Amino acid sequence: MKVRKAVLPVAGLGTRFLPATKSIPKEMLPVVDRPIIDYAVSEAWDAGIEQIILVTGRGKGALEDYFDHAVELETTLSAKGNLSSLQSLLDRLPKDGTISYVRQQQPLGLGHAVWCARHLVGNEPFAVLLPDDLIAPPMAGAYTGIPTLRQMVQQFELLNAPVIAAMEVAPSDVSKYGIIDPIGGVPESQNGPDDLVAIRGLVEKPAPEQAPSSLAIIGRYILPPELFTLLEQGKRGAGGEIQLTDALVQLLAQQPVYGYRFHGTRFDCGTKVGFQMANLELALRHEALRVQLLPFFRAQLSKWEQLA
Numbered sequence: 001m002k003v004r005k006a007v008l009p010v011a012g013l014g015t016r017f018l019p020a021t022k023s024i025p026k027e028m029l030p031v032v033d034r035p036i037i038d039y040a041v042s043e044a045w046d047a048g049i050e051q052i053i054l055v056t057g058r059g060k061g062a063l064e065d066y067f068d069h070a071v072e073l074e075t076t077l078s079a080k081g082n083l084s085s086l087q088s089l090l091d092r093l094p095k096d097g098t099i100s101y102v103r104q105q106q107p108l109g110l111g112h113a114v115w116c117a118r119h120l121v122g123n124e125p126f127a128v129l130l131p132d133d134l135i136a137p138p139m140a141g142a143y144t145g146i147p148t149l150r151q152m153v154q155q156f157e158l159l160n161a162p163v164i165a166a167m168e169v170a171p172s173d174v175s176k177y178g179i180i181d182p183i184g185g186v187p188e189s190q191n192g193p194d195d196l197v198a199i200r201g202l203v204e205k206p207a208p209e210q211a212p213s214s215l216a217i218i219g220r221y222i223l224p225p226e227l228f229t230l231l232e233q234g235k236r237g238a239g240g241e242i243q244l245t246d247a248l249v250q251l252l253a254q255q256p257v258y259g260y261r262f263h264g265t266r267f268d269c270g271t272k273v274g275f276q277m278a279n280l281e282l283a284l285r286h287e288a289l290r291v292q293l294l295p296f297f298r299a300q301l302s303k304w305e306q307l308a
């Protein structure tokens, strides 16, 4: 079955970016010149998704405004003859009726946020993208330019089974992630079918000595509708929240699930350091910015390295 719908949970509080997130949703913080949310939404459209469902919460109205006309601004740009800016705004607007919003009335966890989208998804496979995980496509190699979600949809179409994005992390970092227990270990190569890992189990934020591998779950999933039935039980997990990982563990008892080592560079924009790195990397990919930034970086590096 075709993956037509994508759920983007954006109802979290973004406490790691306080005080900025007191009045701006985290997803609206800009990476170069586009808000974080725009990268995930573009990735979904590029993967052939036809319907996007944003799971929002209180104080997230700016996200809805972002994907709508800004009539006053458009009129002013037109009156001033700034047609290129006007056109770039219009080009980024989604087609009418292709983005829906549903509210998660209490931040009860990621699993609960996904479950809130159940009526809009219905009985079909769907994608989940966590916009905090900003994945820039690789700059060279076999998968150049293929956005991560499109890579995953391709895998789903081959396997007809749920697919979860996975990435090797340092052993010292496993306790920050959901970690995959792979059947038959983790294959060496990262080209072609070896990118897939059959999953035996998932462990949420294990201590390094208890981690079954160093393959971490990253915020892209292709999931079956049966997951909603599992989330319906509302079981509380780590931190008293309804966890998506717990429902995935239950799903594993019913059907095979695969981890997919995607090709791309992932930035955790939910953390300050990941957010800064995303800004640096994506700014450097703009030729005009690169020319100005590199001399600045060189000067800064020599200054800061002396202090380090």
Ligand code: UTP
Binding pocket: 009, 010, 011, 012, 013, 014, 015, 016, 017, 026, 055, 104, 106, 107, 108, 109, 110, 112, 113, 130, 131, 132, 270
């Ligand atoms: P995080 O826990 O990383 O994000 O949730 P957060 O809560 O926004 O940020 P901090 O930890 O307070 O800084 C991962 C994803 O799940 C969504 C978040 O919006 C984010 O996209 N989420 C989380 C919800 O939509 N609802 C929830 O109840 C929890």
